[in-house]
Amino acid sequence: MRDLPPYPSLRGFLDWCTETGQLQPVADPVPVRHRMTAVHGAVLERGGPVLRFDRPVREDGGMAGMPVVTNLFGTASRVAAGLGVREDRLEDLGAFLAALRSPAPPEGLKDALSRWPMLKAALTTRPKICGSAPVQQVVRSDKDVDLSDIPVQTHWPGDAGPLITWPVVLTRPHGSKAEEAGRYNAGVYRVQVLDKSRVIMRWLPHRGGAAHHRSWGRAGEPTPVAIVLGADPALLLSAALPLPETVSELTFSGAFSGCRPRLVPAATVPLLVPANAEIVLEGWVSPDETAPEGPFGDHTGYYNQAEPFPVVRITAITHRQDPLYLSTYTGRPPDEPAIIGGVFNRLALPTIRAQIPEVRDLWLPPAACSYRMAVVSIDKRYPGQARRVMMALWGMLPQFSYTKMIVVVDEDIDPSNWDDIAWALATRMDPGRDIMLLENTPMDYLDFASPQPGLAGKIGFDATTKIGSETRRDWGEVMRTDPGDAAFAADLLGRVLPELAS
Structure with missing residues (x-):
């Protein structure tokens, strides 16, 4: 189904954005507190490019040591590209996904051979386990963990503090094995930074990560978690898709990316993590410790109220030698989640029609x-x-x-x-x-x-x-221009008023 080459990493996708004139470096210093969001929002509303802030200014006024990437999916065409297709082929991709959900039995050898793309997609969901990985070029654990090294934004004036907005949060259920990637859940949840080694995980009760957390809590144990920052576009979008509960977003991402997910064992928790990611925060979610999360500006256009959510203690930060931090904001549309939602709507239409x-x-x-x-x-x-x-x-x-x-x-x-x-x-x-x-x-x-x-x-x-x-009444007849009359008008306008015809 892919029209575009595979992007095994965020960097591969950013290279494509650069080649197609859709990435703009920002050399000026830009504070991560409020102002980066203001710039991002102004560019998104104009259908602008991906932004790479090369000199982000941290909350304490110091210069951050890593660039911030925003507006990755600020246009529908880039969302489609993240899924590997041109925007005009989204409906075809939706039909393909509908067939993957409910495949019909083949009718003869010719029909079976025509289904090679489906078989290939299924094969690409098998993860490949690596011994080493770019995301573990630098490993900081225990006392070396310091979240202030990451230029996390404070987005809105009423926000409670820095908020990680594009994390892919990986969990697995209690009783599963770390190598069973097909049982993992990957979700995009809001993560509030508390201090240098603690965050708050805002996952709602009906989400997959929260269900896994309950399964570990029933055993009285903390939940291992990996918070992936700067995943490849296929995993980012798979984690946001409303996939069936029995489907692992981590493995299903291979069907979008066109290549098998490359995973590596985490450094301090029993989980597999994407080998080509930019940054991974490893840690344990407490079964009972909570902290008030928020308030934060949300997709509704309002600030939500502060509520208790589980605390995560970070045991390691692993990253590339020169990492990029991927970020976004949520607010009253337009924002990136709204643009992604519009594309997902088009992908879901064939599945809706099937039912x-x-x-x-x-x-x-x-x-x-x-x-x-x-x-x-x-x-x-x-x-x-x-x-x-x-x-x-x-x-x-x-x-x-x-x-x-x-x-x-x-x-x-x-x-x-x-x-x-x-x-x-x-x-x-x-x-x-x-x-x-x-x-x-x-x-x-x-x-x-x-x-x-x-x-x-x-x-x-x-x-x-x-x-x-x-009804008991005769219904009115809709007025429509005769096709011949419409063709006559178009021809006349093309000769007399070409500027209107165009």
């Missing part, structure tokens, strides 16, 4: 936090079908459990066009008939509009044309 065949297109507006609102167009064939689609999205697909508003439209409506959505709501939806309300359903506890944390209502709008028993 709900009448779905034609779907849009998760970035301005609605990329998941709290969905607009879906369907091929409508019978009364009540829009409501069935709403319930299917909420009930069949876990990634929609926090989507509190769904608007269903006909396939003649562009679900990503606000004017089309407004027209459909205004002309095809009656508030007394076409609204479905649910109460006390699961919700992201960061939704301050919810009556109580973790529980909220959901609303569905049926903005489709009403057919059959849905």
